[in-house]
Amino acid sequence: MENSLSRRARIRRAFEGMPSEVPPVTLRMDLWHNHAKCAGSLPEEIRSSSLEQIEDMLRFCRSTRFKANPRIEFPEGWVSEESYGGITTTTYRLPGATLQKVCRLSEEEKRSGMHGQIVRYPVSAECECRALISALENASIASDIDGFDQFDRDAGEAGLPLLILGSCPAHFVMLELMGYENFYYGIADYPDVLDALIETLEQKYRAEIWGPVMVSSAELVMHGNHFSSATTPPPIFRRHFLPYFAEFIAKAHGAGKYVVWHADAEMNSLLHDVMDAGFDGSDCLATEPLVRQTIEGYYAEWQGRIVCWGGIPSVLFNPEYPEDVFIDHLRHLREFTSGKCGFIVAVSDNVMPGGLWERILAVREVFR
Numbered sequence: 001m002e003n004s005l006s007r008r009a010r011i012r013r014a015f016e017g018m019p020s021e022v023p024p025v026t027l028r029m030d031l032w033h034n035h036a037k038c039a040g041s042l043p044e045e046i047r048s049s050s051l052e053q054i055e056d057m058l059r060f061c062r063s064t065r066f067k068a069n070p071r072i073e074f075p076e077g078w079v080s081e082e083s084y085g086g087i088t089t090t091t092y093r094l095p096g097a098t099l100q101k102v103c104r105l106s107e108e109e110k111r112s113g114m115h116g117q118i119v120r121y122p123v124s125a126e127c128e129c130r131a132l133i134s135a136l137e138n139a140s141i142a143s144d145i146d147g148f149d150q151f152d153r154d155a156g157e158a159g160l161p162l163l164i165l166g167s168c169p170a171h172f173v174m175l176e177l178m179g180y181e182n183f184y185y186g187i188a189d190y191p192d193v194l195d196a197l198i199e200t201l202e203q204k205y206r207a208e209i210w211g212p213v214m215v216s217s218a219e220l221v222m223h224g225n226h227f228s229s230a231t232t233p234p235p236i237f238r239r240h241f242l243p244y245f246a247e248f249i250a251k252a253h254g255a256g257k258y259v260v261w262h263a264d265a266e267m268n269s270l271l272h273d274v275m276d277a278g279f280d281g282s283d284c285l286a287t288e289p290l291v292r293q294t295i296e297g298y299y300a301e302w303q304g305r306i307v308c309w310g311g312i313p314s315v316l317f318n319p320e321y322p323e324d325v326f327i328d329h330l331r332h333l334r335e336f337t338s339g340k341c342g343f344i345v346a347v348s349d350n351v352m353p354g355g356l357w358e359r360i361l362a363v364r365e366v367f368r
Contacts, residue, residue, distance in 0.1 A: 006157035007061040012219065014307050014344050015258045015280055022334070023343040025367045026061040026159065027312075027360065028284070028350040029054070035353035043357045055158070058364045061344075062159030065222075066151045069166035070209050073142045074135065092122060096131030099123060121179040126190040132177070133197050141204045145212040152217045162260070162283070163218035165209070167225055168248075169201035170240035171232070180231050202244055210248065214255040221252055222283055224261030229269040237270055242277050249278035260309065264349040266291035271301045285310025286348040295336060304342035311337075312347045312363070317355035326359055330366040 005013065010024040033051045036042045046054050055062050074092065081090045086106050092099040105116035123129055148163050155161050167175055173194075174183045186194040213221060224245060227237065249259045260281035261274065268291075274282070287295050290313040298308050311333050316326045337343040345367055351360065 007059075008155070008157045008160045011061055011160035011344060014309075014342065015220070017304060017341050019339055019341040020343070021338055022367055023337045023345050024061050025345040025363060026063050027055075027347045027363065028063045029347075029360070030063070030350065032317075032351040032353055032355050046357075052158075058360070059368075060364070062155060064151075064155045064159040064161035065164055066148045066161055067164045067166075068143045068145045068148060069164065070141045070143045070172075070205065072136070072139050074139045078135075088116065090122075092135075094131050094135040096134055097128050099128055099132070118176070118179070121177060121182060123173075123177045124179075124182045126186070126193055129186065129190065129193050129197055133193070133200055136200050136204065139204075141201075141208045143209055143212070145209070145216055149217045160220055161218070162220045162222045163213065163216060165213065165221060165223040168223065168241055168244050169205055170198045170244070171224070171226075172201065173198060174231075175226075198240060210251065214251060214257075218257060220258050220260060220281075222260050222262060223248060224279075226262060226265045227267050227270050227274065228265040229267050232270070234269055234273060237273050242273060245277040245279070249280075253278070260307070262349075263310065264290075266293070268293055268297075271298070275302065275305060279306055281307035281309050281344075283309050284346060284349045287311055287313060289313060289315065290348060295333065299336075299340070299342070302342070304340070307342050307344060309344040310346045310348045311343070312345065314347055314349060314352050314355070317347070317351050317359045319354070319356055323359075327362060327366075330362060334366050 007024065010020070011026070013020065014024060030051060033042075033054070046057070049057070052062065074094075078093055079090065080093075081088060086104055088103045088105070090101040090103075092101075099122035100120060101118065101122040102120035103116035104119050123132060143165070145163070148161070152161050166172065174180055178186065183194070224241075227241070232241065252259050258280040259278070260283045261279055262284055263282035264284045264286045266286065282298070285298065285308050287293060287298075287310065295308060295311050302308070312329070315321055316329060333345065337345070345363070
């Protein structure tokens with residue numbers, strides 16, 4: 001019966017808590033494919049194939065991801081952008097302050113589909129935080145959620161698409177507006193103002209984002225990323241993350257949806273907190289040697305309550321990593337997951353440029 005299921009149904013089955021003799025496999029290969037295509041180094045047998053055609057040939061579940069990350073939209077004329085030499089400077093001319101964000105992205109990184117690196121964050125002082133709070137009264141939170149339903153239909157039975165919402169408001173402040181360093185200075189120097197900024201964004205997310213998500217056709221929603229024992233430790237997670245996620249996830253469950261977070265970070269101290277929040281799955285789950293945690297350790301903590309969606313660290317695809325160790329890792333993963341519920345085999349985070357095609361084929365053979 002299991003062999004007759006579509007790839008979409010196999011992913012759904014994992015979230016329904018059904019055991020599988022061979023867990024479904026979905027590898028993110030877009031960075032590897034984009035880079036190899038631009039470099040002219042794709043293997044002959046797939047040189048003219050799209051990424052989707054390669055996934056179909058390998059019989060991997062399609063890595064279908066729809067990015068609808070919320071973004072702040074200010075009134076016309078408040079924001080301007082200039083790019084030169086791989087540097088993009090965004091200027092926010094708010095009524096109370098002028099803020100600047102500077103990102104760096106090389107042409108090669110851009111061709112491979114990578115994200116830019118923020119080298120200057122727009123908010124670094126209490127006066128700037130206050131100015132942003134005031135300016136948000138005239139701003140909206142926009143997202144491309146409306147496009148998901150057609151994307152979902154286009155995916156067909158090849159996979160079960162993820163509707164990606166990015167970070168929660170508090171983490172958005174950390175990752176996009178302040179950076180971790182400035183955020184922790186803010187906690188020490190002006191905690192009430194920082195709390196007000198987070199609460200303002202949370203209210204806007206509830207009012208402008210949650211509704212469209214709940215009425216969308218999405219069965220899987222990814223909200224939250226890179227929870228880390230070092231940068232979002234338990235006291236911070238429990239204060240600024242957990243209440244928001246618990247409320248969002250409860251509402252999503254009421255709408256018949258599962259919620260996952262992007263788990264490509266070391267988070268041993270947060271394993272019970274993500275259960276308390278109600279998460280259903282851990283996308284791109286990082287394991288040894290990327291982090292100090294094994295797939296057995298996650299399973300022992302979560303006991304199938306959270307789907308372990310990962311298990312193959314990206315470094316294992318690189319030629320520098322011994323092939324016999326890679327094959328042993330795959331065989332052990334196959335043996336451990338066989339007959340259990342709560343597993344989807346995936347790479348953490350992406351098969352990176354330079355990864356070996358032969359090792360991608362090996363994943364197919366071991367999990368055939």
